[in-house]
Amino acid sequence: MTDATANSTGGTPGRNAGSLFDKDPRTRKRNAAETRFRMMGLAAVIFGVLCLVGLLGSIISNGVSAFSQTFIIVDVFLDPAKLDKDGDRDPDKIAKVTTFGYAPLIATAMEQAMEQANISIEGLGKKDAAELVSKEAPAQLRNYVLNNIDEIGETVRFKVLASGRIDGYYKGRVTMASAELDRNVSPAQLQLADQLKAAGLLSTGFNWQFFTAPDASDTRPEAAGLGVAILGSLYMMIIVLVLALPLGVAASVYLEEFAPQNWLTDAIEVNIANLAAVPSIVFGILGLAIFINMAGLPQSAPIVGGLVLTLMTLPTIIIATRAALKAVPPSIRDAALGVGASKMQSVFHHVLPLAAPGILTGTIIGLAQALGETAPLLLIGMVAFVREFPDGPPDGFFDPASALPVQVYNWTQRGDPAFVERASGAIIVLLIFLVCMNALAIVLRRRFERRW
Amino acid sequence: MSVSIITLIVLGIAVLGFFLGRQRALSLSASSGKRLHSLPGYYGQMVFLFAAVPALLLMTAWLFMQPILIEGRISANIPDSVIPEGGARSLVMADVRRIAGGLDALIADSGMTETALDQMRADETDVRSQLGNVGVALGSDVPVQVFEAAKEYRASSKTGSLLMSIAVLAVCGLFAAWSLLRISPDQRARNVSEGFVLALLVGASLVAILTTVGIVTSLLFETFHFFKLYPAREFFFSTVWNPQFRGGSELGILPLLWGTLYVSFIALLLAVPVGLMIAIYLAEYASKAMRSVAKPAIEVLAGIPTIVYGLFALITVGPFLRDWLAQPMGLGNSSSSVLTAGLVMGIMLIPFVSSLSDDIINAVPQSMRDGSFGLGATKSETIRQVILPAALPGVVGAVLLAASRAIGETMIVVMGAGAAAKLGLNPFEAMTTVTVKIVSQLTGDTEFASPETLVAFALGLTLFVFTLGLNVLALYIVRKYREQYE
Numbered sequence: 001m002t003d004a005t006a007n008s009t010g011g012t013p014g015r016n017a018g019s020l021f022d023k024d025p026r027t028r029k030r031n032a033a034e035t036r037f038r039m040m041g042l043a044a045v046i047f048g049v050l051c052l053v054g055l056l057g058s059i060i061s062n063g064v065s066a067f068s069q070t071f072i073i074v075d076v077f078l079d080p081a082k083l084d085k086d087g088d089r090d091p092d093k094i095a096k097v098t099t100f101g102y103a104p105l106i107a108t109a110m111e112q113a114m115e116q117a118n119i120s121i122e123g124l125g126k127k128d129a130a131e132l133v134s135k136e137a138p139a140q141l142r143n144y145v146l147n148n149i150d151e152i153g154e155t156v157r158f159k160v161l162a163s164g165r166i167d168g169y170y171k172g173r174v175t176m177a178s179a180e181l182d183r184n185v186s187p188a189q190l191q192l193a194d195q196l197k198a199a200g201l202l203s204t205g206f207n208w209q210f211f212t213a214p215d216a217s218d219t220r221p222e223a224a225g226l227g228v229a230i231l232g233s234l235y236m237m238i239i240v241l242v243l244a245l246p247l248g249v250a251a252s253v254y255l256e257e258f259a260p261q262n263w264l265t266d267a268i269e270v271n272i273a274n275l276a277a278v279p280s281i282v283f284g285i286l287g288l289a290i291f292i293n294m295a296g297l298p299q300s301a302p303i304v305g306g307l308v309l310t311l312m313t314l315p316t317i318i319i320a321t322r323a324a325l326k327a328v329p330p331s332i333r334d335a336a337l338g339v340g341a342s343k344m345q346s347v348f349h350h351v352l353p354l355a356a357p358g359i360l361t362g363t364i365i366g367l368a369q370a371l372g373e374t375a376p377l378l379l380i381g382m383v384a385f386v387r388e389f390p391d392g393p394p395d396g397f398f399d400p401a402s403a404l405p406v407q408v409y410n411w412t413q414r415g416d417p418a419f420v421e422r423a424s425g426a427i428i429v430l431l432i433f434l435v436c437m438n439a440l441a442i443v444l445r446r447r448f449e450r451r452w
Numbered sequence: 453m454s455v456s457i458i459t460l461i462v463l464g465i466a467v468l469g470f471f472l473g474r475q476r477a478l479s480l481s482a483s484s485g486k487r488l489h490s491l492p493g494y495y496g497q498m499v500f501l502f503a504a505v506p507a508l509l510l511m512t513a514w515l516f517m518q519p520i521l522i523e524g525r526i527s528a529n530i531p532d533s534v535i536p537e538g539g540a541r542s543l544v545m546a547d548v549r550r551i552a553g554g555l556d557a558l559i560a561d562s563g564m565t566e567t568a569l570d571q572m573r574a575d576e577t578d579v580r581s582q583l584g585n586v587g588v589a590l591g592s593d594v595p596v597q598v599f600e601a602a603k604e605y606r607a608s609s610k611t612g613s614l615l616m617s618i619a620v621l622a623v624c625g626l627f628a629a630w631s632l633l634r635i636s637p638d639q640r641a642r643n644v645s646e647g648f649v650l651a652l653l654v655g656a657s658l659v660a661i662l663t664t665v666g667i668v669t670s671l672l673f674e675t676f677h678f679f680k681l682y683p684a685r686e687f688f689f690s691t692v693w694n695p696q697f698r699g700g701s702e703l704g705i706l707p708l709l710w711g712t713l714y715v716s717f718i719a720l721l722l723a724v725p726v727g728l729m730i731a732i733y734l735a736e737y738a739s740k741a742m743r744s745v746a747k748p749a750i751e752v753l754a755g756i757p758t759i760v761y762g763l764f765a766l767i768t769v770g771p772f773l774r775d776w777l778a779q780p781m782g783l784g785n786s787s788s789s790v791l792t793a794g795l796v797m798g799i800m801l802i803p804f805v806s807s808l809s810d811d812i813i814n815a816v817p818q819s820m821r822d823g824s825f826g827l828g829a830t831k832s833e834t835i836r837q838v839i840l841p842a843a844l845p846g847v848v849g850a851v852l853l854a855a856s857r858a859i860g861e862t863m864i865v866v867m868g869a870g871a872a873a874k875l876g877l878n879p880f881e882a883m884t885t886v887t888v889k890i891v892s893q894l895t896g897d898t899e900f901a902s903p904e905t906l907v908a909f910a911l912g913l914t915l916f917v918f919t920l921g922l923n924v925l926a927l928y929i930v931r932k933y934r935e936q937y938e
Contacts, residue, residue, distance in 0.1 A: 279860025372757025
């Protein structure tokens with residue numbers, strides 16, 4: 001460390017022998033250590049960035065296929081003998097035919113389609129051919145018939161979902177080799193699918209249903225969608241926004257502008273700091289014990305989720321709002337007070353509007369956090385299997401619903417690998433929402449931020 | 453009357469009150485020739501606040517208290533004889549609520565009249581199939597007492613709601629009228645309404661305290677219940693976790709704590725060195741351009757929800773570790789393992805450690821660096837021998853905060869660590885944590901009287917105490933350190 005002194009006193013032997021530009025072993029060692037240290041730092045940064053890339057890459061590569069879906073086009077003859085035995089087109093009687101009554105129609109239609117396209121494959125029965133079509137298709141047919149009763153007796157062209165395994169075949173999840181071992185699909189069925197594709201009866205398209213359809217049971221992953229989850233998350237975000245924003249702003253205004261220095265203020269401040277660090281699952285326990293067990297609110301309802309997430313988001317919003325209020329210079333307050341405004345007027349007429357962009361940014365970031373939160377929602381029953389869409393607000397706040405992150409968790413707990421693809425797809429949807437919210441926050445900050 | 457209609461009416465009265473109050477203040481001032489003390493809007497605002505706030509507060513409190521009171525009364529009336537063997541009163545009460553809900557649906561759907569319902573008796577009509585028709589499925593036939601209790605529950609709820617509508621509207625009207633009549637030109641309306649607003653602000657900031665009180669009381673209360681059913685000594689010192697839903701479970705916390713600490717330890721082992729090196733590199737070495745790219749990229753990691761990390765552990769890291777490390781080395785063949793959860797959690801904590809340490813390193817005064825360089829030290833020597841020792845308390849605080857995060861983290865361990873409670877050292881084995889067990893004991897149909905469910909509250913309390921302790925310690929250290937240089 002002390003080259004200069006060493007040189008002048010000549011204490012180190014051999015030091016004066018060479019030029020200053022020749023580095024002695026000790027300097028070289030120190031420089032090498034320096035480079036090593038620097039490289040370690042660079043490696044850490046690269047590792048961190050790689051983690052981000054790997055994380056997003058793995059989710060996207062697994063999930064992007066959830067956005068496309070294989071469909072089969074079939075011309076189904078809506079047989080009056082099966083759907084409307086009496087022939088009087090009575091909607092009530094037709095409604096009595098369950099989805100089981102519609103399955104044979106599809107089987108017949110598939111058989112005809114194979115005949116017309118001249119497809120024949122060894123060892124493939126009528127039942128096997130019908131298995132190419134999703135179990136969801138009869139329900140689709142039934143809904144169509146109930147809405148268009150006068151079309152009974154006609155042949156209607158339907159675009160129905162292909163079953164999960166056939167869909168997986170075109171996404172590379174199912175192969176001929178794996179089909180040999182699979183009870184749910186045979187190689188012959190895959191050949192049939194290939195020939196149907198060649199005949200133009202089987203196609204792959206964008207999966208709009210993924211955003212609109214409700215969850216589906218374990219045996220029909222191809223029909224599972226995020227409709228209920230997106231709606232449930234939206235409801236919860238509305239509740240969080242309506243409750244957390246006014247409460248958070250009011251609390252911050254009090255703490256920042258009015259609170260006297262006393263034990264109560266200290267207690268509130270300590271509480272807020274601690275709440276920000278309480279594990280989220282503890283908030284779930286709170287929701288279960290207080291909102292569901294004590295207040296008797298329904299399980300799996302967006303209202304309970306919204307309340308729990310509100311309590312979780314409050315500290316975030318309060319901290320952001322206080323920072324925004326602090327950033328407004330005291331001269332604004334002094335000027336308002338100087339022209340005769342009351343303290344309350346100076347805050348509500350001048351300080352708060354100037355702090356609004358900061359408050360909004362903080363709120364959006366808090367909402368984004370709440371949107372991705374899973375653990376507390378598991379405890380208040382949001383994991384339930386919900387196929388019914390909740391009503392419109394405000395009654396819908398009390399209906400059972402799901403939430404985006406919980407739906408992801410739910411799908412990962414199921415056996416069929418097709419659900420893993422769905423879960424990753426749902427994560428992509430969630431991340432897109434988060435990116436949009438954060439981008440909005442950044443835009444707001446850039447656009448309205450004022451430097452004093 | 454539904455809650456939303458009452459709310460709308462109350463708000464309507466309040467808005468009307470605003471205009472009336474303003475009008476009254478103006479006309480009184482004109483007729484008496486006195487100047488108003490405050491701007492006319494403040495008289496209106498005063499009436500608005502008096503009309504809306506007490507009524508809405510009353511309604512919230514009522515909605516919260518009514519089910520508690522009614523259930524307490526009805527549950528006391530149910531005789532012990534109808535409670536099934538081994539079942540609990542709370543299950544019967546759940547049935548009562550479902551039947552009461554079903555009766556409402558029955559009236560709405562099948563056009564049954566209230567009188568017909570009054571005469572309906574569980575031993576004469578087949579209540580179960582009738583309710584089944586309107587979509588309320590019951591597990592067994594309904595005992596007479598339970599059905600009567602359900603009817604009473606329904607009746608009390610209806611009376612309760614009716615009373616609530618009357619009380620809320622009365623409070624709203626009375627307060628509105630009272631504040632309206634009190635208006636006079638001399639009245640200090642601005643001071644009154646500002647005082648009111650200030651009270652509301654104080655109330656809003658008390659929500660934080662109420663939340664903490666709610667958390668602590670609910671945890672303590674149910675934990676107390678748990679220790680009445682299960683010995684505390686066993687809970688804290690037993691090394692076996694084996695819940696049986698038929699009773700006779702062994703609920704020792706030690707294996708769960710061990711799993712939690714093991715996973716957190718691995719996570720910190722990854723996150724602390726990497727996070728610290730990132731902070732050092734970005735603060736001391738990186739060019740401005742690099743810093744402006746790398747810092748946000750790493751902070752994005754902090755904004756990603758934990759469920760994403762959980763899925764990453766489940767579908768990528770877990771299988772990778774199993775196929776490339778655990779199986780070739782013969783150490784296990786489970787894709788969920790301590791190492792999986794630990795590594796993924798470590799990735800999650802990297803930005804946490806790095807941004808906290810970044811702040812701390814930047815807070816070390818430049819004069820200390822200059823002094824070190826002046827003595828001829830290289831940059832890395834300065835960092836290792838001057839900056840890090842100076843920043844040490846802050847870094848320790850950051851590590852403690854990260855540890856408290858790791859202990860309380862749920863989704864990654866639920867999806868990555870597995871569910872088997874054991875005390876082992878092999879990081880490729882599945883182990884479980886406190887948070888995983890809270891989730892598994894409390895999801896699904898839960899019955900609140902059994903120790904198997906209540907144990908989740910004891911676990912939650914343990915978790916709360918642990919994380920709170922770590923946080924308080926960390927904040928104390930960080931704060932103490934900050935004072936040194938300011």
